[in-house]
Structures are given as structure tokens and as C-alpha cells.
Amino acid sequence: MNRRAESNHALLWAVELANELRLPVLCYEAVTCSYPYANDRLHTFLLQGVPETSRRMRRLGIGYCFYLRRTAQDANDTLYRLAADASAVVTDDYPTFVARQHNVSAPGKLAVPYYVVDASCIVPMAAHEKREYAAYTIRPKIHRMLPEYLKPVPPVEVERDYTGQPPAWHCEVTDENIASLVASCEIDHSVAPSVSYGGGRLMAEQHLHQFLNFRLARYGKERNEPSAHATSDLSPYLHFGHIGALEVALAARAHAEAHNLAADEFLEELIVRRELAFNYARHAANPVSFDHLPQWALDTLDRHAKDAREPVYTRAQFERGETHDPLWNAAQQELLLRGKIHGYYRMYWGKKIIEWSGTHREAFETMVYLHDRYALDGRDPNTYTNILWCFGLHDRPWQERPIFGMVRFMSYDGMRRKTNSDGYRREIDHLRLTGVDPFRVQ
DNA sequence: ATCGGCTCGCGCAA
DNA sequence: TGCGCGAAGCCGAT
Numbered sequence: 001m002n003r004r005a006e007s008n009h010a011l012l013w014a015v016e017l018a019n020e021l022r023l024p025v026l027c028y029e030a031v032t033c034s035y036p037y038a039n040d041r042l043h044t045f046l047l048q049g050v051p052e053t054s055r056r057m058r059r060l061g062i063g064y065c066f067y068l069r070r071t072a073q074d075a076n077d078t079l080y081r082l083a084a085d086a087s088a089v090v091t092d093d094y095p096t097f098v099a100r101q102h103n104v105s106a107p108g109k110l111a112v113p114y115y116v117v118d119a120s121c122i123v124p125m126a127a128h129e130k131r132e133y134a135a136y137t138i139r140p141k142i143h144r145m146l147p148e149y150l151k152p153v154p155p156v157e158v159e160r161d162y163t164g165q166p167p168a169w170h171c172e173v174t175d176e177n178i179a180s181l182v183a184s185c186e187i188d189h190s191v192a193p194s195v196s197y198g199g200g201r202l203m204a205e206q207h208l209h210q211f212l213n214f215r216l217a218r219y220g221k222e223r224n225e226p227s228a229h230a231t232s233d234l235s236p237y238l239h240f241g242h243i244g245a246l247e248v249a250l251a252a253r254a255h256a257e258a259h260n261l262a263a264d265e266f267l268e269e270l271i272v273r274r275e276l277a278f279n280y281a282r283h284a285a286n287p288v289s290f291d292h293l294p295q296w297a298l299d300t301l302d303r304h305a306k307d308a309r310e311p312v313y314t315r316a317q318f319e320r321g322e323t324h325d326p327l328w329n330a331a332q333q334e335l336l337l338r339g340k341i342h343g344y345y346r347m348y349w350g351k352k353i354i355e356w357s358g359t360h361r362e363a364f365e366t367m368v369y370l371h372d373r374y375a376l377d378g379r380d381p382n383t384y385t386n387i388l389w390c391f392g393l394h395d396r397p398w399q400e401r402p403i404f405g406m407v408r409f410m411s412y413d414g415m416r417r418k419t420n421s422d423g424y425r426r427e428i429d430h431l432r433l434t435g436v437d438p439f440r441v442q
Numbered sequence: 443a444t445c446g447g448c449t450c451g452c453g454c455a456a
Numbered sequence: 457t458g459c460g461c462g463a464a465g466c467c468g469a470t
Binding site for chain 3: 134136269351386399
Binding site: 133134136137140294295296396397398399400406 | 447448449450451452453
């Protein structure tokens with residue numbers, strides 16, 4: 001999941017192990033056509049990261065090979081074939097989606113040790129023994145441990161360069177052949193690449209620089225205002241591991257100190273709330289379920305299970321953005337076109353799906369489906385936690401009302417009052433009509 | 443524009 | 457055992 005040569009604890013650990021064993025390191029990356037909702041958008045973003053990762057790994061003396069599994073019939077044993085010639089396999093620990101299952105099933109198929117390293121979090125997931133109840137319970141623990149962990153990852157130094165030839169199945173990905181490689185895969189070609197976000201390390205670094213120089217100072221006050229473009233837009237890059245939370249946190253802190261401004265609100269979201277999400281996913285037997293909602297939320301939702309809903313929309317109506325609410329439709333269009341909804345509007349988006357679905361569980365399924373399929377920042381611990389927050393996870397009870405019970409409600413009037421919703425609608429309409437995002441970072 | 447009430451449960455101080 | 461307070465709420469009073 002952490003697909004980068006920089007600031008990567010898993011890579012550092014692999015190199016240290018290899019140096020101890022007096023062996024070279026080979027970086028292996030792959031994508032199949034069989035993960036859920038495999039489509040042009042997700043494939044393109046992932047493949048756009050490959051050329052730069054490959055260059056930077058090779059520059060470090062680390063071998064690099066990439067396997068593109070185009071059909072379900074192609075061989076699916078490249079990892080095991082590589083491992084047959086290796087002394088150990090090192091990967092990263094990740095608590096959701098395919099990686100979570102793979103890290104359970106892979107070790108049993110290997111004759112060599114299989115190590116998982118926490119390369120996603122700043123304070124390692126393992127530092128928290130139990131599932132935390134809310135942000136306020138994990139916050140003091142994280143702040144207590146931060147001085148120990150908020151430090152740059154030492155540069156990796158391999159003692160033996162990898163000199164072998166890439167395997168016959170290695171796929172050389174270039175900026176020029178990505179479109180044709182994606183077209184050659186047996187995947188869903190109906191979900192087009194994002195109009196706003198290109199994948200890869202260079203794009204991730206561009207977004208970080210844009211954020212530090214033009215947005216961070218406004219983040220505290222304007223992060224909930226989509227037309228202000230005051231957020232980092234880094235979530236797709238963090239999800240695909242093209243950039244790491246640790247290096248982003250260090251860069252934000254350094255920039256804030258150098259320019260005498262506060263990065264507190266940004267660091268709160270990047271560290272405390274993100275790591276609360278990883279803590280939830282790690283300790284949940286099934287993170288994509290209601291199983292771990294707080295009891296007060298389960299009880300209150302249960303008491304309101306049979307409340308009348310009006311209107312009720314089908315999954316297809318939600319998917320096409322065909323509700324009566326122009327703000328909700330705009331948020332859905334942002335998901336369809338950009339592959340990411342502005343953070344504040346995503347909460348509203350989720351709350352309204354609850355309000356306009358036949359049952360709470362159906363609402364949950366719809367939200368998970370739409371994010372798994374369309375969101376570049378989907379399938380991430382953050383995504384599932386954000387969806388479940390709409391049902392009360394990590395939140396507190398509020399005044400009881402229909403359908404939601406004591407789960408927090410969000411209103412159309414509130415969004416109108418608190419944000420420039422007309423500006424947001426205009427921006428998304430422009431995106432839909434022209435297919436061009438004027439805010440795209442080049 | 444700002445404030446308290448709504449409501450529950452966790453962590454911490456006593 | 458009591459108290460403060462919480463991931464982005466709403467509503468009504470001032």
C-alpha cells in the first residue's frame with residue numbers, strides 16, 4: 001500500500017534486513033484485474049505511480065519489477081515465484097480491503113519469513129492496545145508519543161545493488177503506455193480516470209507544495225468551505241502510498257515554523273483523526289460493518305428502523321446524482337468526476353443517503369459501494385471510518401429525531417448558511433459540462 | 443453572532 | 457463517584 005521509495009518504514013526495514021543478510025533488495029509491485037470494482041480510474045492512478053517509483057528504486061540500487069495481471073486466467077503466482085528465490089518477504093501492514101486479506105493468506109504459502117511493517121501511521125498502530133472510543137481518547141495518547149515518532153525516516157542505503165535482470169513477466173510502465181495498458185485489462189472500462197487527480201510521486205509532491213504555499217495558512221478557517229480550496233487534496237496520494245503521512249506532517253510543521261503560522265488543525269486531521277481511523281480498522285474484526293458502532297448508536301438506530309422515509313431513492317438514482325437536492329447531486333458529481341468529495345460535503349452526502357434510503361443498512365451499503373467504486377481515496381481506513389461516522393462512530397449522541405434517532409443530523413439549510421453552496425454547485429457544474437478542472441494541479 | 447440545551451460514555455481527578 | 461467534554465449537529469433565545 002505504501003508505494004514509494006521515500007519515507008517508507010517498510011522499505012527501510014527490508015533494506016536493513018537485506019544488509020544484515022548480505023543480499024540485494026528487489027521491489028515487487030503488481031495489480032490484478034480481480035480486486036473489487038477494478039476499473040480504469042483506479043488502475044490509471046496506480047499505474048501512474050509506477051514509472052517514478054521504478055526510477056527512484058533503481059537509483060537507490062534496489063531492483064524493481066511490476067506485474068500487470070490483465071485477465072483472471074493469467075498466472076497469479078508471481079509473488080510466490082519471486083519468494084522462492086528470496087530469503088524473506090517484507091510488505092506493509094494495512095487494515096482494510098485486499099491488503100488486509102492478503103497479509104493473512106500470503107504467509108502460509110511461503111517458505112520464507114513474511115514481515116509486515118507499519119508504514120502508514122506516524123504513531124504505529126501497534127502502540128495502541130485497544131480500540132479507541134473517540135478522537136478525545138486517542139488524542140492525548142498520540143500527543144504523548146509524537147516526540148518519539150514524528151521524526152524523518154532515515155535514508156535507505158543498500159550495501160549490495162540489485163544486478164539481476166527483471167523477470168520475463170515484468171511490465172515496463174511508461175507515461176506513454178498507461179492508457180493502452182489499462183485498455184488491455186479485463187476490468188470495468190465505464191469508470192473514467194479522474195478529471196482532477198493524476199497519480200504518482202511527482203503529482204503528490206506538487207500537491208504538497210501547492211498546499212503548503214497557497215492553502216495551509218487558510219486551512220484552519222476555510223477547510224469546510226469547498227469553494228476556498230483550502231484543503232490538501234492529498235487523500236488519494238496517501239491512500240495509494242505515493243506520499244506518506246509522516247513526511248507530510250514534517251513538511252507542514254517545518255513550513256508553519258518557517259512562516260510563523262499554525263498547522264495545528266491540519267496536523268489534527270492528518271494525524272489524530274487519520275490514526276483513529278487506522279486504530280478502528282485494525283481492531284475491528286470486520287471494519288466494513290455495523291458490528292463496532294457504539295451501543296447507543298445501535299440502540300437508537302434500531303428504535304428508528306421503521307420510521308417513514310420520504311423520498312426514498314434507489315442505488316441507481318444515487319449513483320447518477322438524481323435526487324431533488326442540488327447540493328447532494330453536486331457532491332455525487334464531484335465523486336463521479338474527480339473521484340473525491342470535499343470533506344465537509346462528504347458528511348452531508350452520507351447523512352442524506354441515510355435519510356433517503358429504505359433502511360440504515362441499505363444506506364451503508366450504498367455509501368460503501370459508491371466509495372469503493374468511484375473514490376480514489378476509497379477502500380481506506382479513513383473512508384470506512386468516515387462512512388461509519390455518519391452512523392455515530394466516534395461521535396456523540398444528539399437530540400433525537402426521525403430516522404437518525406440520536407445520531408447527528410445535517411441539514412440543507414445548515415449547508416446553505418455555512419458554506420458557499422452556490423459557488424460549489426457552479427464549480428461542479430462547470431466540471432460536468434466541460435470535463436476540465438481549472439483547479440487541477442499540473 | 444454567540445450561547446446553552448439536547449444526550450451518552452469515557453478518562454481522569456478526587 | 458463526580459465532572460468535563462467530545463470529528464465538523466440543530467434550535468431557539470439573547
